[in-house]
Amino acid sequence: MGRNGEGQKGLQPADFLICFLLFSYAIICCMKVRDWAGLEHFNPQTVWKWCREGTMPDRVTVERSPSGAYMIYDPKYETASRVPVDSGSLRTVCYARVSCADQKADLQRQADRLKAFAIGMGVEHPEVVMETGSGMNDKRRKLNRLLADPTVGTIIVEHRDRLARMNAGLVESALKAQGRRVIVVDDTELDDDLVRDMTEALTSFCARLYGRRAAKHKAQAALKAAHDA
Known part of the structure; x- marks a missing residue:
């Protein structure tokens, strides 16, 4: 060791290991908006909007990097591999619906809002089902499949008329009798x-x-x- 190195210790293997683990932790737990949006199946533009407005799900922390970019810390991706899966638990499904095919953008935004609501409730992996069809139509295949599936314990809709334009209360009562439920985020109707x-x-x-x-x-x-x- 040269004179400048006298009395100083070089990095030991353990130090390299600690640095590597800290770096890996940062990579795994903090991610860019686009990466987190991809994992959660959100539109990146929607996530950027939530970051700006401070309306991200409660469990998620948003920081700004020195360059000004939003960085997301999500504890779900820190501990997900250690959380045991209860295969017998009932599923929570978000159901989004619009009436016409030209409302595709509205359908995606509705699905994003529902998923954010479910995550805020503590649902780790909410499923999202999107469908185009009239609320007067009782032959919507995707909705009927959800209603007939006994493993679906909770159906989340943004408005009650997303479930059905008429007699939605009867659907809720039938599900309640089976120990299942419908959660309506907003009771107002869309004119x-x-x-x-x-x-x-x-x-x-x-x-x-x-x-x-x-x-x-x-x-x-x-x-x-x-x-x-």
Whole structure:
């Protein structure tokens, strides 16, 4: 050892090991927004918005790096490998629905909000089911599959009319009798979707009376008359 190194100890193997473990811990537990969004199946733009507004799930900590980037610490990815899985527990599923295919962006945002709500409840791995279809339609395949699945203990919907436009209370009562439940995040209804569903119901009714060609025009005329009344 040279003169400048007299009285000084070099890094020992144990020191390298500690540095490696600390570095690995930081890599595993802190991640970029895009990486965390990918693991949680969120839209990265939604997560960036939550970071800016301070509305991330309670269990998640958000820090700013020296460069200004958001870094996310999520304890779930620190301990997930050590948490035993109870295969007999009932599943929690978030159900998101919109009426029309042109609402795809709204459907994704709705799903993101539901998943964030479920995580805030303490659900570690909430499932998300997204479906496009009228709230008046009782033959929605994905919803019917959830209702018929006894392993689904909790269904989370943003609004009650996402579950069904009519008789949603009967669905809730039937599930409750089986020891299952529906959680409604917000009890208000969406007026835009209500108009869409009513238009669809009237169009179907008019098609039976006047034929398919005149059905849409007749339904719009009926809605206008109701609005002007």
